Amino acid sequence: MTRVLSGIQPTGDVHLGNYLGALRQWAIDQHDADAFYCAVDLHAVTIQQDPEQLRSATLGTMATLVSVGLDPEVCTLFVQSHVPQHTELSWLLECTVSLGELRRMTQFKDKAARAEGGDQRGDHVSAGLFTYPALMAADILIYDADRVPVGDDQRQHLELTRDVAQRFNSRYGDTFVIPDAAIPTVGARVMDLQNPTAKMSKSSESPQGSVGIFEDPAHVARKFTRAVTDSESEVRYDPEVKPGVSNLLSILGAATGRSAADAAASYSQYGVLKTDTADAVIAMLEPIKAKKAELDADPAELARIIAVGADKAEAVACVTVARAKEAMGFLPKQPQPKVSA
Numbered sequence: 517m518t519r520v521l522s523g524i525q526p527t528g529d530v531h532l533g534n535y536l537g538a539l540r541q542w543a544i545d546q547h548d549a550d551a552f553y554c555a556v557d558l559h560a561v562t563i564q565q566d567p568e569q570l571r572s573a574t575l576g577t578m579a580t581l582v583s584v585g586l587d588p589e590v591c592t593l594f595v596q597s598h599v600p601q602h603t604e605l606s607w608l609l610e611c612t613v614s615l616g617e618l619r620r621m622t623q624f625k626d627k628a629a630r631a632e633g634g635d636q637r638g639d640h641v642s643a644g645l646f647t648y649p650a651l652m653a654a655d656i657l658i659y660d661a662d663r664v665p666v667g668d669d670q671r672q673h674l675e676l677t678r679d680v681a682q683r684f685n686s687r688y689g690d691t692f693v694i695p696d697a698a699i700p701t702v703g704a705r706v707m708d709l710q711n712p713t714a715k716m717s718k719s720s721e722s723p724q725g726s727v728g729i730f731e732d733p734a735h736v737a738r739k740f741t742r743a744v745t746d747s748e749s750e751v752r753y754d755p756e757v758k759p760g761v762s763n764l765l766s767i768l769g770a771a772t773g774r775s776a777a778d779a780a781a782s783y784s785q786y787g788v789l790k791t792d793t794a795d796a797v798i799a800m801l802e803p804i805k806a807k808k809a810e811l812d813a814d815p816a817e818l819a820r821i822i823a824v825g826a827d828k829a830e831a832v833a834c835v836t837v838a839r840a841k842e843a844m845g846f847l848p849k850q851p852q853p854k855v856s857a
């Protein structure tokens with residue numbers, strides 16, 4: 517059976533981009549693959565986090581995963597730091613990846629530039645931010661994942677993961693499965709509603725540009741009404757020339773199961789396009805909000821789901837790390853010899 521792995525950082529509220537680019541696909545994949553999904557809290561601390569906030573965001577993210585339809589009876593849902601083998605494998609991979617490869621990562625360059633610009637807590641670029649892709653490779657390779665459902669912004673990290681796995685296999689013998697990225701055809705890059713040339717993100721400087729999946733419908737509607745478009749009036753899918761309108765069309769298409777170009781065919785005015793997109797998004801998010809309310813009323817159930825997931829994930833992770841360590845030549849730990857009387 518195909519193995520699937522993906523992760524999401526527990527930092528801030530999950531937004532429409534996370535849902536359309538990744539989580540929605542995760543929910544589909546769980547039914548035809550052996551799927552592992554996690555809140556990647558170890559990645560979150562590459563940027564300084566408030567401890568209390570990290571704890572509550574991790575719980576909130578796990579509740580969100582269940583709310584978007586991930587069924588803990590069908591797939592494995594876990595918190596990354598509950599499976600210590602991720603950091604162990606990450607170290608082994610850090611010793612095989614090159615500085616040059618890490619330096620080329622555009623997410624590192626972007627985040628480092630922002631941190632150096634002084635708009636992030638801590639005001640410095642951590643070494644963890646730099647080695648982050650090795651940990652991400654470990655997350656994937658440790659589950660022998662064949663497929664990794666992610667948004668378009670993770671494409672480069674996935675390519676690096678493949679390179680790392682291939683290099684390891686050719687140096688030390690066949691150890692890791694080479695994973696493929698699974699990037700959706702619509703919704704892979706949801707843009708900021710106020711700044712449609714930048715992707716929608718949790719750290720966006722314009723809260724008006726990002727739509728949280730649990731946001732009040734009235735707020736969601738207002739954000740779409742105020743979305744930046746352009747001074748023309750033609751509705752057409754053309755991301756280069758008309759990024760704002762094209763973003764609305766992509767969102768509408770993704771929410772109603774059409775391509776952005778097909779969605780464009782029904783519209784001649786920006787106003788109707790905006791209200792229809794808002795309505796489609798609100799309708800799509802409705803059942804997710806209802807499930808979240810149910811789960812919020814039962815914290816013991818969430819704690820149980822998290823505990824079960826950690827055990828299931830660790831059982832798989834242990835085997836892969838042992839295989840990788842043996843391939844690299846680490847001395848196996850033996851049980852203490854019995855002293856005869």
Ligand code: TYM
Binds near residue numbers: 523651655
């Ligand atoms: P993160 O937490 O930034 O995002 C989680 C998922 O959401 C997708 N995404 C988007 N998709 C479309 N439009 C957007 N505007 C948008 N913003 C985010 C991301 O592509 C991602 O799939 N490095 C990863 C987390 C990670 C991971 C992993 C993923 C750690 N280990 C192993 C896969 C496998 C990240 O920061 O995602």
